[in-house]
Amino acid sequence: MKKIFTPLTDEYLKSLEGMQHAATDDYFYTRLKAKMERNLAQQGWGFKLKPVWVIGSLVCLLALNGFMLTQQYKIKQSTNNKTSPLQNFATAYDQTILSSY
């Protein structure tokens, strides 16, 4: 293997000499148990609160909303286009002209 020359890295590595191991405190197990119980309690609802589910539900709602709006618009358009028989009669016999008599 080719010998590499990294004097600065070696010098800075020396600063780790005599390093003590970091440790957690004595209540670590208590906190761990509490977290496990919390996770267990949230298991039923937890997945529904994940961002992917929340965003997915929102997108579904928006799509449904859009669909309803377009349907409503279409119904409105078709009722506007339809004319009643009375209106047809009035147009055919030119009964829409106002008369002073």
Add this chain to the structure above:
Amino acid sequence: MNEQELIQQLRQGNEPAFRWLVETYRNRVYNTVLNILQDDKEAEDTTQDTFIQVFESVNSFKEESALSTWIYRIAVRKALDKIRRRKTRQKLRQFLPWWMPGENTSTSEPFHHPGILIENKEKAAALFKAIQSLPEKQQLAFTLIKVQGMNYEDACLILQQNVKAVESLVSRAKVNLQKQLEGYYKTLK
């Protein structure tokens, strides 16, 4: 209690056995994860998640490696996930600062390992900062071997790589660190 008995008891959901496992490994796992993540809160959180996963998936442990290696592997994977998530959040924060206004920027602050001697604190903090800029695999290999003081054999089992690959990762990390530290050294002058 030998390892086989311990695994059996863990599989049966025996709480004293789980407690024994946690008490035996918590500091070793915490120390490894702290060296990788360089953040004590995230390290504690990851250590907890590691033991939760050990408890939940001990039934799927195939016993192809020692229990300790399996635990370390889970811890390292979880720490790596945290680093990736942290990087994603940092990118998001860069583009959408209003998205996460209260987010702490732990990576920009120097990390002071609690076990470093006072006279070495500054140099160690510079080294830890430089380690953070290494590519993932180099960062893990260098941290486990040079910072944690693990032997190559154990590190290879945890990283699931052969000795040559790990040696290569460590030497490339040293070269990259040399460049990083040269830049830091110039700013001191």
